[in-house]
Amino acid sequence: MGLNQFGVWDAKLITPTIVWFITVALVSLFRLRRAQTQPHFFRNLALGAIAAPVAVQFVLDMYPFELSTELVLQAGFVVLGILSGFSAGNPEYHRAHQVFNAMIVFLALVVALHSAFEIAAQWSRIDFLMEARKFALPIGMTAAFLPFMYAFALYATYETAAFRMRATVPVGTSVWKPALALALRTGLSLPKLNGVTPRTRFDMARATTVAGALKAFDEGQAAEAAILQEEAVKKQRLVDNAGLQGRDDAGKQLDQREFAETRNALSYLHLCHAGHYRQRGRYRDDMLDLLGADTFAKKGLPEGAVITMHVADDGQQWWAWRRTVTGWVFAIGASEAPSDRWEYDGPSVPSGGPGIDPNWRHFMVPVERHQHW
Known part of the structure; x- marks a missing residue:
């Protein structure tokens, strides 16, 4: 009709x-x-x-x-x-x-x-x-x-989750019990289904019973909630400690604004240098121009953030540094071919690259309590 x-x-x-x-x-x-x-x-x-x-x-x-x-x-x-x-x-x-x-x-x-x-x-x-x-x-x-459309999206998401579960277990292993447990816990909610982490799916896929998969789901969600809570505490600490001078009980700076973002940006710069060195046999002195300011903005740095870089004339050594909004300085560099990596943080700019200023730390040496890398 x-x-x-x-x-x-x-x-x-x-x-x-x-x-x-x-x-x-x-x-x-x-x-x-x-x-x-x-x-x-x-x-x-x-x-x-x-x-x-x-x-x-x-x-x-x-x-x-x-x-x-x-x-x-x-x-x-x-x-x-x-x-x-x-x-x-x-x-x-x-x-x-x-x-x-x-x-x-x-x-x-x-x-x-x-x-x-x-x-x-x-x-x-x-x-x-x-x-x-x-x-x-x-x-x-x-x-x-x-x-x-919602039913189609829900089916596709469940199918993707089941496929990823099957990919983590031996070929031929049935995952209908973990899949059933996933459906029981997430129901018809796409946000809940998308919120299940790969680690939780991995643990659920190894369960041999529906009850075991349900337990793995609950434990995974609790662990994820704890991680989110820890991140929220860190963000609030940044707000509470903004502008404060001094150190905490571990010897670290109280005011750590832009610390994580600066480390991420410098680490990405190191990764790019390593990749180009493997192709060209030297470190590029135009790497910052090649990447552009937008690249570091995506890493969380504020607009107009300045990274200063030094590259040896022979292209076999380099180092770069940035001063955060708190005045604390982070630096990274390499004195040899990849995967050599040196890290620095302190109240002032290093007097030179790795091997010149003794405060540089090789990445294979464990970080001390008062250091921020």
Whole structure:
């Protein structure tokens, strides 16, 4: 029994139906990974079908221009949108960005005025019932599509979890009991299912009973909660100790803002140096320019953070340092071919690279209590 027999759908709605299928259903299926992991994916999908801009766009599209004119307009919107997006992140293109935005607004006004004129001119001939059905179509179809999409994403996520469990046990080992335990604990919740760590799945896969897998799940979740709690305590400690002078009982600095981010950035720089040395037989003196400031921003350093680097003339030694917001200095370097690594932290910049300043520590030497690497 088709929807047309209930008066919900008929052939006149074929075009908006196809448009909805391509722009919503098909696109959502191609975004399955986002649906599995992205918070609020389904809420945003639902809100997108009823948002105010949808109603505005519907009114503007009731009476489009001739095909050739419409194609030119749409191409203009696309090109100007790309140019506006590109210029938005470049202060030197600020004036051009304003011009592109003004041109977009102008085109939007042209479309709006055209639609308003056509609606006013053909007001008596508008089939308001049909237009209302066209407007309601994507809303209703999206509402009907959401449960299917959620079930599909849930099934795919469970299948992925079961596959990863099978990959950690000998070939032929059944994982239906751990998979059942996983379903019992996470239910129909994608966030809970995505929150299960690889270590927890690994332990569950080795359980021979459902009860054993449930126990492994509970222990894994408790361990993860403890880790999250520890991270929260560390973050709060950074806030509480901000600006404090002195050391703790272990001899470490109380104020450790930017310590972790600086270590991560310098360690990444060391990794890149090692990789290029293996290819070129020397350390590059342009490594910082090659990586760019954005690379270190992704490691957590603030915008404009400065890393100072020194490379020997023969390219066989290098070292780099950075001063954190607290004034504490971290440095890293190598005096030989990879995987040589030296580390330093202290109140002042090293007087030289590894082998010159005695406060450098080789990475194979255990870290002392008062050191921050």
